[in-house]
Amino acid sequence: MSGIKKQLAENQRNQIQNVAVLGATGSIGHSTLDVLSHLSDRFRIALLSCHQRLDRFQEQCDRFKPRRAIVTGPRNAEVDAWLQKTDGCSETVREVGTTRLIEAIESDEIDIVVAAIVGCAGLESSLAAALAGKRLGLANKESLVVAGEMLINAVRSGGAELLPIDSEHSAIFQSIQSGQGKSEVQRIILTASGGPLRKWPVGDLENATVEDALAHPTWNMGRKITVDSATMMNKALEVIEAKWLFDLTPEQITVVIHPQSTIHSMVEFCDGSVIAQLSPPDMRLPIQYALTYPDRFPSPAYKIDWGTPHQMEWYPVDPERYPALELGFEVAKRGGTTGAVLNGANEAAVELFLNRKIRLTEIAKICRSVLNHHDYSPSPALDELMRLDRWSREEVFRWINIPC
Ligand SMILES: NC(=O)c1ccc[n+]([C@@H]2O[C@H](COP(=O)([O-])OP(=O)(O)OC[C@H]3O[C@@H](n4cnc5c(N)ncnc54)[C@H](OP(=O)(O)O)[C@@H]3O)[C@@H](O)[C@H]2O)c1
Known part of the structure; x- marks a missing residue:
């Protein structure tokens, strides 16, 4: 690293960094908030997102008081009531929709994005963070499975930093x-x-x-x-x-x-x-390392005895x-297209298993069948990947004769 670059990195490390936690109500989101609360002299919780678990989200907003709280799930009466609430975290701006989430990620308000949404639903926000040149702490492995080449290119062209959160x-x-x-x-x-x-x-x-x-x-x-x-x-x-x-x-x-x-x-x-x-x-250890890299700090994570x-x-x-x-x-x-197809088929099959519609052992069989039957392309555009994501989910439902 050149002297000037080193100095810039050093300056940045000494400033408080604004963190967006996407999928805050999930398991990784919860662990991330624990890490951030232990490092509050270095990081500010600037943005939290959830999809639909509003009770849990409201508790997080009350406790961590983010600047923005964004719900990405369908707009309904419960979401409308949440938008109107003024108690608890009155300093938090409440918003709804993926478009608002993407705009917020791209804004100067955010330095670091922790991508902890589950499934292909996390791809758009991962790409936005990469293209906007943020530090992207990636838990959402599905982003790389579905569109690995695209995301790596976005990181390069956006000048972003991609730090893995998956423990492996x-x-x-x-x-x-x-x-x-x-x-x-x-x-x-x-x-x-x-x-x-x-x-x-x-x-x-x-x-x-x-x-x-x-x-x-x-x-x-x-x-x-x-x-x-x-x-x-x-x-x-x-x-x-x-x-x-x-x-x-x-x-x-x-x-x-x-x-x-x-x-x-x-x-x-x-x-x-x-x-x-x-x-x-x-998971608090890999999450913290993605936030503080290349530095290390004492962590709340369990230690080997x-x-x-x-x-x-x-x-x-x-x-x-x-x-x-x-x-x-x-x-x-x-x-090419194989990652989007495998991922879409697996997400749909896992949902069916969790809803007790198929056996656990059918998941791999269904994914194999859908993968074998898709129209392969070696260098697809994003639209094509999204079309195949939908197609593979429909195929899974067709495979077991359930209307989608
Ligand atoms: N858990 C781990 O230890 C671990 C380890 C390594 C990697 N990962 C990866 O980290 C990611 C998150 O895993 P997790 O275990 O934390 O999942 P999780 O507990 O199920 O949480 C998922 C989060 O994503 C949100 N979400 C769900 N559907 C969404 C959608 N369509 N659009 C936007 N947000 C949505 C959920 O919001 P609601 O709560 O409002 O529904 C929740 O905040 C996954 O990609 C997983 O593979 C997890």
Whole structure:
């Protein structure tokens, strides 16, 4: 970094940064607000967004008093009543709609955007933050799965900074810094907990209930990502995410099961040395690092207790148990429209599973079928990706004969 650039970065680090937390009412949003409340001398909570859980949102607004609070869900009587409220956080401007959210992200009011909306719904705001040159702390992996090339190009052309929040990618980002550059990286090793059904006989998986799939052994997360973890679709999406974030080929990505979720991922360098990042499963650590990088500060996240015995194991992934994983490698290889189709089909199938309309084991089968039947294009525009996102969701409903 040149002297002037270094000085500018230093000046910026010494100023209070204005943070937008998109998807504030979710699991990542909640953890982000906890981190920010511990670092209130460095960060100001400037904007919060939620989709429809207004009670929880109102509590957050009362407590954190953001400058803006924006609801992106459908306008209804409940939202109208919320807009009229004047008690609690009277200094907060209340607004409704994705257009307002995008305008606010693009404005000078915001320095850092934490993208914690779930699903493809987070793509538009991730792109807006990238094009507006913000620091983008990305939890919403679906943005990279659906439109990886576009988002990376937007980061470059907007002069933005893209910092991973997913714990595995934060681990890789942290480990990679011990090398001199990409050419020294032989491969990355993504760790997966194996989810709550890791020890079930494969033949019993089709009987897993919603409650079984949501009983994650190590992480406490939103419902969609918890189901993705049970099927290992989450790791499939993370393979695609890693390819874009670190400019890797699929052959440079290995997935292993590590049930303790202490090693968050590893980098193997060309000399055979492997550097890993370890910590208890607590998202507050990667969230904080994305906010404060390249600096580190004391964090509210749990620490390893070195006085307690701790076992660490890893195992290769059984493809028969986790058929979703190969879909991620296939999409990482083919690119183009495949990410939007896999993601759209998976989101729709997970919703059907959560509504008890299909079995857990049908999710990967449906995604495979929809992926195989779509009209592939190697370099689609955003409109085409959005059209295929809708198409793949409709196909899932058609597959099981439910009118959409
Ligand atoms: N949870 C984790 O530990 C974890 C770890 C790594 C990565 N991630 C990633 O982080 C993202 C968020 O996960 P999460 O577990 O925090 O999810 P979550 O608990 O389900 O929260 C999702 C958030 O997104 C909002 N939202 C839902 N649908 C929306 C829409 N159509 N438009 C705008 N906002 C919408 C929700 O608002 P309402 O509450 O108002 O509905 C909520 O604030 C996902 O991409 C996930 O893969 C999560």
